[in-house]
Amino acid sequence: MTALTLTLGCAGARASAPGASPPPAARPQLTLTTELPLSDAERRAIIERVQAAFAFALTLSGWSRPDALAAEPVEIRVDTTRPGVEASTSGAHRFTIGVGALSQPNADGIFAHELTHLQDFRAARQGMRQPPRYLEEGRGYFVGREWRRLRGEPGGDGERAALLATATAEEVAFVLAKFRHQPELREVGRAGKGPLARGIGVFFVDYLRTRAGYPDAMARLSRAWERLGQGGAFEPAFSAQFDGLTLGAAEASFVAFIRETEGNPAERLKGTPFEGATGLRPEDPEGAAGFE
Numbered sequence: 001m002t003a004l005t006l007t008l009g010c011a012g013a014r015a016s017a018p019g020a021s022p023p024p025a026a027r028p029q030l031t032l033t034t035e036l037p038l039s040d041a042e043r044r045a046i047i048e049r050v051q052a053a054f055a056f057a058l059t060l061s062g063w064s065r066p067d068a069l070a071a072e073p074v075e076i077r078v079d080t081t082r083p084g085v086e087a088s089t090s091g092a093h094r095f096t097i098g099v100g101a102l103s104q105p106n107a108d109g110i111f112a113h114e115l116t117h118l119q120d121f122r123a124a125r126q127g128m129r130q131p132p133r134y135l136e137e138g139r140g141y142f143v144g145r146e147w148r149r150l151r152g153e154p155g156g157d158g159e160r161a162a163l164l165a166t167a168t169a170e171e172v173a174f175v176l177a178k179f180r181h182q183p184e185l186r187e188v189g190r191a192g193k194g195p196l197a198r199g200i201g202v203f204f205v206d207y208l209r210t211r212a213g214y215p216d217a218m219a220r221l222s223r224a225w226e227r228l229g230q231g232g233a234f235e236p237a238f239s240a241q242f243d244g245l246t247l248g249a250a251e252a253s254f255v256a257f258i259r260e261t262e263g264n265p266a267e268r269l270k271g272t273p274f275e276g277a278t279g280l281r282p283e284d285p286e287g288a289a290g291f292e
């Protein structure tokens with residue numbers, strides 16, 4: 001398998017309440033492949049939703065050349081997926097969504113999540129294996145979460161927030177160290193830390209935005225992904241985008257923050273979209289929903 005066919009499988013979303021207008025942005029040519037007996041109208045509807053999610057991901061990621069990332073076609077496959085995997089992205093041109101996931105009420109969030117991976121592949125090219133997996137998933141969840149919120153879709157934020165609120169510094173240090181590259185990824189599942197690992201990246205992005213002084217952290221990260229596509233290495237690219245802060249130092253300060261807020265979930269989640277989603281507040285709109 002080459003770097004360009006690296007597959008990112010994503011478990012657990014739910015979804016769809018179409019209705020919001022897509023933002024104006026570049027849209028790629030899109031083809032839909034499926035064995036399902038879909039009508040032309042159903043095909044067109046899916047393509048419209050995917051194009052809207054693509055445009056949203058393009059905008060929220062803050063790419064420096066969004067039109068270039070939309071220039072090549074996208075193939076979407078509606079197919080059966082591996083057990084526990086709702087959707088997956090293979091390289092820069094294709095993503096697959098499971099038949100079941102397509103009918104879930106959060107399918108738009110899944111589209112945005114997968115298309116973020118696809119855009120990251122387009123930007124980073126052969127460098128796509130370099131960034132830690134938790135951070136790649138964090139970018140996908142970040143865009144998926146915001147698109148779901150905009151579309152009014154349900155999501156797994158309540159359950160994810162509850163996990164993040166109670167995680168210890170030791171657990172977070174473990175998943176940052178292991179949910180990174182093959183083959184250590186498997187250790188995360190064996191330790192029963194899969195759900196925390198899938199949620200930690202987006203919370204790290206939230207930490208950079210709300211605590212570390214980088215409200216535009218997604219755009220800075222996108223620049224680092226673009227640097228990979230120019231043949232650069234990830235860690236120096238990250239540092240260059242964050243005023244010399246190394247990835248290791250950023251992770252250490254994140255873990256220290258987790259340690260400081262052990263037993264104080266309100267302080268830990270303050271200022272992030274997870275605030276108020278833990279069930280700690282009576283107005284919690286989502287409760288203990290599942291994972292995206």
Ligand SMILES: [Zn+2]
Pocket residue numbers: 008009010113117136137140
């Ligand atoms: Zn993913």
